[in-house]
Amino acid sequence: MRRGAATHMTPQRIAQIEHDQGLDRPLPQQFVVYAENTLTGRFGISFVTNESVTTVIARAIWPTVLLVGSATLISTFFGLWAGIKGAWGRGSLFDTTSLFGSLVLYSAPEGWLGMILLIIFVGTFHWFPAGQMSSNTGQTGIANVLDILSHLFLPCMTLVLGYIGEYTIIMRSSLLEVMGEDFVMTARAKGVPDRLVRRSHAVPNALLPTLTLVFYSFGFILGGSVIVEAVFSWPGLGLLTYRAIQDLDYNVIQAVFLLFSLAVIAFNLAADITYGYLDPRVREA
Secondary structure (H helix, E strand, O other): OHHHHOOOOOHHHHHHEEEHHOOOOOOHHHHHHHHHHHOOOOEEEOOOOOEEEEHHHHHHHHHHHHHHHHHHHHHHHHHHHHHHHHHHHHOHHHHHHHHHHHHHHHHHHHHHHHHHHHHHHHHHOOOOOOOOOOOOOOOOOOHHHHHHHHHHHHHHHHHHHHEEEHHHHHHHHHHHHHOOOOHHHHHHHHHEEEEEEEEOOOOHHHHHHHHHHHHHOHHHHHHHHHHHHHOOOOOHHHHHHHHHHHHHHHHHHHHHHHHHHHHHHHHHHHHHHHHHHOOHHHHHH
16 A cells, blocks of 8 residues: 555555554454445545545446446447348358458457557547547537547447457357247248248347346456546546556555446346346246
């Protein structure tokens, strides 16, 4: 802690913080104090801003919710659509192209994708702002919303491109597997139109593993947002984490990692509950 706070606080202030957080006590007592503070949401103060860690995180959480939420919705929608269209037209030009593109995007690191988008859309064409969440020009109303959306576009598209390929591949694979099931073959043999077979029989059953993957991958999207927010200076939890690590702001680091862990656990639990609700076989077991 002394290394992280050395350039920002006096020795007296450091000693006071160590006393408040129980760091001057024996190790077992330190653990008890840490557990009590964690359970009650008292994470101390930031060594950099001298603000409450809770205040610092509260200020950064909503930009991350906006970024990750938008990217998840967009990548899920278009990933499922591309997977369904590709599987149903297996071997078509669209299927081949989308599968190749998905494999390329799935293999590309988010940080690299972000830098490529910056070079193209900011450095070359100057279509979008380079970073931050807004221009801070005091705009209000629709002008402010459009300003935020213009800043959101590139980091959001970076995360979308990073995960749309995975969703496309999984949805395509799942639907191809379901298309070979007896109930789909029977429906086709009875003369049920392909569109109805796809909408009412094949797709609902193929969605199960893909939707659970969306929940499970939320933790990876949060991890990817750290790099993306750092690339675009997006003022969310990812950039906060990056700067806290640079500044050795241990209180902020601990609180953010705990928040990320709780979010991953919550979404994994939501995935299990959702799968059990959608799949009667799991519910009966």
